[in-house]
Amino acid sequence: MNRVDLAIVGAGPAGLSAAQYGARAALNVLILEQFAPGGQVLRISSLENYPGLTSSAFELIQTMQEQAERFGAQFRIETVEKVQREKDFCTVFLMGGEKIQARAVIIATGAIRRLLNIPGEKEFTGKGISYCATCDGPFFKQKKIIVVGGGDSACDEAHFLSRLSSQIILVHRRDHLRAQKLLAERVLKNPNIEVRFNTRVLAFHGQKMLSSVLLETNGRTYNEEVQAVFVCIGLEAESTLIPEVHRDEEGFIICDHTMQTSIPGIYAAGDIRSSPFRQIVVAASDGAIAAHSVSNMLI
Numbered sequence: 362m363n364r365v366d367l368a369i370v371g372a373g374p375a376g377l378s379a380a381q382y383g384a385r386a387a388l389n390v391l392i393l394e395q396f397a398p399g400g401q402v403l404r405i406s407s408l409e410n411y412p413g414l415t416s417s418a419f420e421l422i423q424t425m426q427e428q429a430e431r432f433g434a435q436f437r438i439e440t441v442e443k444v445q446r447e448k449d450f451c452t453v454f455l456m457g458g459e460k461i462q463a464r465a466v467i468i469a470t471g472a473i474r475r476l477l478n479i480p481g482e483k484e485f486t487g488k489g490i491s492y493c494a495t496c497d498g499p500f501f502k503q504k505k506i507i508v509v510g511g512g513d514s515a516c517d518e519a520h521f522l523s524r525l526s527s528q529i530i531l532v533h534r535r536d537h538l539r540a541q542k543l544l545a546e547r548v549l550k551n552p553n554i555e556v557r558f559n560t561r562v563l564a565f566h567g568q569k570m571l572s573s574v575l576l577e578t579n580g581r582t583y584n585e586e587v588q589a590v591f592v593c594i595g596l597e598a599e600s601t602l603i604p605e606v607h608r609d610e611e612g613f614i615i616c617d618h619t620m621q622t623s624i625p626g627i628y629a630a631g632d633i634r635s636s637p638f639r640q641i642v643v644a645a646s647d648g649a650i651a652a653h654s655v656s657n658m659l660i
């Protein structure tokens with residue numbers, strides 16, 4: 362069995378930062394990622410709020426990976442199926458049957474986009490419904506587009522799309538946006554964005570492609586013809602790896618100030634962790650703290 366000091370699951374900003382700090386503390390570090398390094402960060406159109414940095418999110422991830430590798434962290438593209446605490450170590454089970462023995466594990470698997478779970482959503486996903494404006498926005502230049510949500514993501518995505526089309530409708534179920542003030546104000550002042558408060562999306566309709574959305578505003582239901590809808594209504598925990606770990610009511614992993622979970626030797630960092638603020642800088646900080654804690658524990 363392959364043995365390492367620290368196995369990190371997920372190569373977003375939290376996992377990459379943990380890899381760098383772990384390797385720099387002379388730990389034998391293996392980072393396992395099922396897709397490409399970066400995670401949710403790769404969906405960001407422009408990186409505005411990482412302190413001291415004005416490069417693109419993609420460049421940030423590339424640099425973080427290079428730094429971690431320079432300090433000796435090993436990367437593998439693998440899908441992890443389960444992490445199990447044994448007596449003195451943890452076993453990481455990979456798809457395909459291989460097992461890795463690690464003295465500690467950091468779970469940095471991030472979060473996935475929440476769905477509306479309403480009629481037509483599954484049917485029209487990829488046929489007019491999307492969860493990533495940076496990825497799919499350019500397909501809908503100068504089209505009528507609805508963005509759903511009232512948080513940072515919805516405001517960021519609406520702002521990005523307003524450069525591609527002058528017909529953006531931001532639909533939010535409350536009477537105010539919950540996004541950070543700067544992001545909210547940028548949307549409210551944008552002439553290409555109409556903000557429709559107290560509005561719910563009830564269903565999606567169309568033939569082969571999405572063509573209209575059933576909306577309800579202040580109790581009145583009506584059909585709105587649109588070519589695209591971007592759903593930006595928050596995140597859900599992406600973690601089925603350790604079913605027994607303690608979580609908050611939304612499924613995010615609860616950690617102490619060292620990033621240790623309820624299971625000794627298993628740590629969590631980044632969006633997967635129960636946290637009031639999900640940001641790249643927070644994820645990077647979580648990763649550094651988790652790796653430092655692992656290093657202290659293993660001395």
Ligand code: NAP
Binds near residue numbers: 477
């Ligand atoms: P969020 O902050 O949880 O906001 C989700 C929004 O969607 C809320 O306005 C919520 O409405 C609404 N919503 C939730 N479920 C809904 C449903 N079933 N139907 C209709 N609306 C629904 O999520 P987020 O905006 O995706 O952001 C996630 C995290 O990433 C946050 O921590 C955020 O700060 C961070 N982020 C930061 C940036 C940035 O700094 N530039 C950009 C993107 C994301 P209510 O208000 O009624 O609850």
